Amino acid sequence: MRFSSPVSTRRRFLGGLGAAALLGPARAEDATPTPATEGTLVAQPFYGPHQAGIVTPQPAAALYVAFDVLAERRGELPHLFRTLTERLAFLTRGGAVPDLHPQLPPRNSGILGPTVLPDNLTATVSVGASLFDYRFGLARARPRHLGPMERFSNDALDPAECHGDLLIQLCSNTAETNIHALRDVLKATPGLLAPRWKIEGFLPPHVVKTMGADTVRNMLGFKDGTANLDVRDSRLMDRYVWVGPGQDEPAWTAGGSY
């Protein structure tokens, strides 16, 4: 366990805040985080050369949800992905929940109140091998190494909790933010996505402050991830994490990750 002096911890936290808040809310009253708002105003950029949530520091709360894509025709897929982009960009940026006509059902679940705060949310979308099957004619666009997840020894697999066409990883400071994001996505995509399984995870809240500087002890009592590659080393990331040119992969996968 590393103990950091209060000064250096604060420097690291603000460093994280500085980088992460580039695209965060710019309202004057939010400029100085107070104990009440600390963390909830931190926004991770949604757009960039890579999806957020891969080299982003570990979160305090994570939710993985796999979906079956219910679209019946290839032509429905662009609408699905554009909708996901639009909703996830909003949720990671934060903002006021639009007021609908009072006689219409509310658009938002209301879990986070009238203003959605970013709360360090990242939303990472990935596609499964099954999306590239006979249904949408995408076989030739399948990433070279993408296949159905294999069984490991000692697995006891429940088919209802395996595989999926699409997976979204939601990471933030709190479970509420993740659940709110999931419900928003479900509400926005009726008839296009059906949730298949989900798994939630948690880490102690203080990881928010250390922003990945510590490895954290897991439920088996082990410190997990001490041998992980340093995500700040971009050469290592380009070599081992990101799909790049010259790897015999479809062009659309460049900048993505397995």
Place this chain on the structure above:
Amino acid sequence: MPEIARLDRDRRRVAAVAVAMLIGLGEPRPASSLEQPDSPRPARQARPIAPELAAALAAYRTYAVAQADAFVRETARFVTAIQAGQLAEARRLYAPARAPYERIEPVAALFPELIKRIDVRSDEFELRERDPAFVGFHRLEMALFTHGTTEGLGEVAERLAAETVTLRDRVAALAIPPAKAVGAASALIEGIAAIKISGEEERYSRTDLWDFQANIEGSKVVFTLLRPLLADRDFVARVERSYKRVEDLLARYRGADGGFQSYDNLTARDRNALKGPITLLAEDLSTLRGRLGLD
């Protein structure tokens, strides 16, 4: 037929039914909530309802009462078979007896204490299937389909038949709140999407597809009555497409006798194929009240 002529024809039909109702049956009496503890308080509508909407609502009320009548009749046939010890006949009559109720379930749900004696499932009880309060259709369903017997069901069956008569009387006396009537279209679909698609409703007989068919029919009746009042033709077209997709899928599971196959026969792929249009229908129909200016 041109759009405008069809709208006019629909409006005239609805108005004709409404007039026939008013002449033949007189104004419905509001439920007297003081004498009947579980009948709902009539909703107070802030603004008067447009006459065309009122006509549609009156036509729906006629339909609801007619289904409540059919529920009494079909349940009586079902109960007679049980009391005569005719197991095969009772099994055959189980799902058809439920159909009229499933068509107007949101209206029946305005009387929750009554529904608890008609349609309750064992989940609600600590003692599950052994709880003495587990009565009604599903208690009979369990005996007929899991235990394969009509023995000892006489009293439960007789009480069920009596409850359907009580329900019919309550529905006939009720002024269905406008928001509830309009909301029935989406409530029926939401019931499928949120609960019934898991197959937990008819867990002994596996006759869930019968229920879905009835739910959809009931939802479509509301929507069809309201269709002339809906300005957004894209919305109408989308809803009708969703209904058709669901109906076509269910039709593939019809048996030779006109009934439906066991819910267990529904493939995972078809269950997923149902989820899409059902969810879309639920979302679209949930906007009906707002589109009609109802609170």
